[in-house]
Amino acid sequence: MNRALFEHVRFARLYVVITALLGFLAAAATVAQMVFLSRIVDRVFLKGAGLASVRDLLAILLAAVIARAALLWVREVAAQRGAVRVKSELRDRLFEHVLRLGPSYTGGERTGELVTTATEGIEKLEPYFARYLPQMVLSASVPLLVVAYVFPRDWSSAALLLITAPVIPIMMVLVGSYAEEHMQRQWTALSRMGAHFLDVLQGLPTLKTFNRGAAERERVAAVSEEFRARTMKVLKFAFLSGLVLEFMTAVAIALIAVTLGVRLVSGNMPFEEAFVVLLLAPEFYRPLRELGVHRHAGMEGKAAAERIAEILAIPPPVSGECGPSDHLSGGLTIDLSSVGYTYPGNERPALSDLSLMLPAGTRTAVVGRSGTGKSTLVNLLMRFLDPMEGSIRANGVEVQDLPVDLWRTNVALVPQRPHLFHGSVLENIRIARPEASRAEVERAAELAGAAEFIRRLPKGYDTQVGERGARLSGGEAQRLAIARAFLKDAPVLILDEPTSSLDPESERLVRLAVEKLSEGRTTLIVAHRLNTVYSADKIVVLEAGRLAESGTHAALAGGDGPYARLVGAYGGASA
C-alpha cells in the first residue's frame, strides 16, 4: 500500500474500509442464504415438508437475497464515490504542484510523461482504490468467516479449505513476479509496435517517393504477427496459472463433496450440514479468485500512485515564503551578483559566478551558443528558479525575499515559443491582465502590430486558437505574446528571440513591435539577430555558464573574442 500517497488523501482509507465492510456484509448475507437454502432442501427432501411449512424459511431466504443485492449496489456506489474523490483531489494537487515546479521542470521531454500521469495515471487509480484495495481486505476476511462457520460443523473440510487457501496467494505472488516482468516486456512490445506504425505513418510520403509504400505492407503484417506471438506467450502463462488455480479449487470442492458423501452414507453427519459445507466451499475461494482478477489493474494503479507520490514529493524550486512586501516602484535596476545555479542531478553548473547589472530603462542583449545558460538566466529572472549562490536585487531589494506573485507582476516575458491556450484571441491576450477591457486588449494588439492579422481572422478577436483552433504562424504567435506584454505593462521585460527566421514581412513587424515595447523598460533580450544586438546598450556573451565578455557591439566586434567569432561564423556563411 502506498503510504506516501495516503498522506495526501487521508479520507481514502475510510472509503476503502467502508467498501470492504459492505463487501463483508454481502458475504455474510451469502452465508445466510446458503444456510437457509440447505435447511429448506433438508426439510422438503428428507422430512417431507410441503410448500406451506417452509414458507417462513423461503421468506428469510428472499430477505437474505435482497439484502445481498442491495449491499452490492451500495458497495459499488461507495467504492466509486471514494475513487472519484481521490482522483479529483489528487488531480488538483498534482496540477497545482506541477505548476509550482515551473517551466524548468515541465519543459522539454518531460511534458508527454507528465500529461500522461495527470490524465491516464489518475484514471488508473480508480480500479486500485475502488476494487483492488477493498478486495485485499475481503480476501483476508471472508474466507475466515466461511471457515468460522464450517469448522464447528465439519472440522475436516475446514482443515482442507485452510490447507489449500495459502496456495492461491503463493501462486499469485509467484506468477505475479514472473507475469509482471513479462507484462513489462509486453508493454514494451506494444509501444514498439506503436512506434513502428507511427514511424511508417510519418514516413509514408518518403516511402512513396521511393515506390516502397506497398512493400511496407509485409512489414506491417510481420510486426503484427510478432506482437501476437509475444502477447500469446504472456497470456499463455497467465492462463496457465489460472488453470492451476481453478484446477486446485475444483479438485478441492470435488474432494469435499466425495468425503461428505462417504460420511453421509455411514451416517456420521446430518444432510443439512453436509449440504451447507458443499455450498460454502466455492464461497471460500471466491474472494481470492476475484483478487486475482483485479490484480493486474491493481498493479497498474499502484505504479501510477507511486509515480504521482514521487512528483508530489519533489520540492518546488522557488520558496513561496512571503517576506516583507516592499513595494517596488518606478524604473527597476536589476543587479545580479555572483549568481550560480546547478540543475538537480547535474554536475556541471548551468550558471556560475555571474555578475551583471541591468540599469533601469536600458537594453541588454545576451548571446551565446546553445547550452551556455541563457535559458537558466531567463528562468532566474522570472523566478521560475531561485539562485543557489549569489543574489538578485531589484532597486536594492533582495528579489528572493519578495512573494513570487508580487515579483512576477513586475516582469513581462515574451518567450521563444509562446503558448497559445485553447480559447479566443481576446482571452489569450487577456491572460496578461484578466480585468482589462476589450478596448485595452485591442490597443495592446495595435501596439504589437498584431491588430491587422487579427482583424483578418474569421471571427476577429473572438477566433478560437490553440490546439483545436485556428493555426497561427510563428510570427503571429510572437506578436500575440508581445501584445500580452504590452497589456501587462511591467517595468521589466524579458525577451527570448525565436531562433528560426520568419519571412521578411513578419520579421520586420516583430522587430518594430519589440523596439516599441522595450522603450523605457529594463530589457533583457536573448538575441539571435544582428539588428537586435546593434541596437542594444550592452552585449553580454555567455560561454559554458560564465560571463565571457560584455560591452557594446563596436567594442566587441573589433576584437578577437568569442563575440567576434560568433558574428564571423554567421556572416561568412551567408551570400
Place this chain on the structure above:
Amino acid sequence: MRTFLRLIRFLGPYRWQVALAVFLGVVTVVSNVGLLATAAYVISAAAIVSYISLLVIQVYLVRIFSVSRSFSRYAERMVSHDVTFRLLGNLRTWFYGRLEPLAPARLAGYRSGDLLSRVVRDVEELENVYLRILAPAAIAAVISAFTFALFYIFSPALAFVALGFLTLTGVGVPILVRTLSRGLGRRELELRAELNARIVDGVQGAQDLLAFGAEGAHQMEIAAVGRKLDRVQRKMAFVTGLRDSLNDLLTNLTMIAALVLTIPLVAQGEIKGVYLGFLALVALGAFEAVQPLGTAFQFLGRSLHAGERLFEISDSEPAVRDPEKPYPAPADHTLEFDRVSFQYEQDETAVLEDISFTLRPGSRIAVVGPSGAGKSTLVNLILRFWDPQGGEVRFGGRDIRDYETEDLRSLVGVVAQDTHVFNASLRENLSLARPGADDTVLKEALERARLSDLVERLPGGLDGYIGEQGARISGGERQRLAVARALLKDAPVLVMDEATANLDPVTERELLESARSLMLGRSTLVITHRLVDMESMDEILVLDGGRIVERGTHAELRGSGDLYSRMLEVQNGMFAARTSGRIGQN
C-alpha cells in the same frame, strides 16, 4: 448495425476456430454447473442410500467435471485470444493497405497521432467485439437453451420461468443499463477529453501561465471541469452498481422460483426429492453465462465507434489514380509546368496560380520566396501526390497523368526539409532507395554524401540502428542521409525542397558541398527561403502568394529593390548559431 456486420465479416476465414472457442466456452460453463449440481446430487443421494458404491457414476462425474472445468476454460481462452489477435493483425494489415494509397493527399487533414491511434488503439478496441461480445453472446444462447431443455424434463413451468429470468438478465438488464447510461457515457468521454486538453494546455503553457500570474485561474478551470466529471462518474457508479445488483438479484430469484415451483412437485411425488438441491444449483450456475452480457453491451458502443473510425478512412478514395493505359516511362527528362494552378481544398484560396517554367536536362532552377508562398506544393505536384486543377505538369512533353505513378516517381529524387529517418538499420534506411544494393554500392554513396564517419561511429556499422530508438544522428547527418538516398536512387531529376532549412549556417555549407556531387549531370529544382549559392542557378523564380512575382538570374534580381533584394537584406540581419530552443536544462 452495418458497422457490426462489416466487422463480423472479417471473421470469415476463422469461422472454425470461433466455433471451437464457443464450444469450449459452453463446455466450461456446463462443467462448472455440473460440478456443483452433481455434487449436490451425490450428497443428497448419499443421505438415502446405504452404500457409496451405488453412486460410482455420479462420483466419477464430479471428478470429470472438476477436471474439465479448468482445462476447457484454459483451452477456450487460448483459442479465442489466438483467433482474436490473428484477426487484429489482419485488420491492421488490411487497414494499412487501404491507408497507403491515400497518403499524403487524403490524409492531410489527419494528425499523425490521430492516425496512429486508429491503427493501434481502435484496432485494439475491436478485440472487444470478438472476445467480449460475440463469443459470450453465443455461449449465453447455447447455455440458456440447455438450461431450458434440462428443466423441461422436470417441469415445463420451471423451464419457462428460468428462460424468462435468463432473458431478463441477458437482454433486459443490458438494455436498461444502456438506456440509463447512454447520455452519461458520452458525457464522460467528452469531459475527459476536455479535461485532458486543459491539462495538456496547462503543462505545455506553464511558462506563460506563471509569467502572467494566471496559474490560479487555470487551476480553477481544471478543477471546475473535474467537478463536472466527478458528478458524471458518480452517476455512472449508480448505474453500474444497479447492474451488478440486478444481475445478482435475478440469479438468486431464479433459484428461489425454482424452489417454489419444485417443492409442491416433490411433495406430490412427481419429482424425486433427491433432485431438489441439484435443480437449485443448476438455476444458480446457468447465470454465469448470461451475466457478462451486461458489460459486453457497454463495450458495444465504443467498439462500434472504433470500427466506424477505421471504415471512415478505408472508405475514402485516393486523390490520384493510375491511367487505364499508361504510356511507358519517357526517355526525355524535360520537366515542364504549363500554367499550373492548384488549391488543396475547393473552398480555399489557390496555393499556386499560373505557374510556368521548364527544367531542361542538366539545368538548375531555384524557387525562392517567403514561407507559405506555395513552394513545397510544387514537389507534391511533380511527384503526383496531388493533381493540379488548372494547367499541366509535363514530363518529356506529355502530361504526367498519362504515366504510371511508379514510373514517374522513379524519375525524381527528392531531398526534403525533414528527412524521415526510419527506425531501422542504416542499411535499411539506405536500401529503401535501391533495394538489394550491396555494401560497396551503399558505402560509395555514403562516401559521396560525406557520411562515412557515421558508419564508423555506429555500433554495428551499416547494420547499426538509427532513428527514434537507435543512435541519435544530427540534423546535418540526417540531411546527408537524404543526399545518399538520392544518390542511390540515381534519378535524372532532383528536387531539393528546403533541404537546409533546419540547419545552422556551418552545417548548411557542408550539406551543400555534399549535394554538389549529387546535382552533377542532373536537372535540379532547388526550393528554398535561404538565399545561398544563388549565383550558380540558371534561373531564379520568386514566388509570393502562389504567383511568380519575379524571375531572372541572381545578378539581375539582386539590385531590383523588390522582394528578392529585401529577402537578401533580412537574411544578412540574422545572427548567431541557432539554439535548440528548449527552456529546460540546456
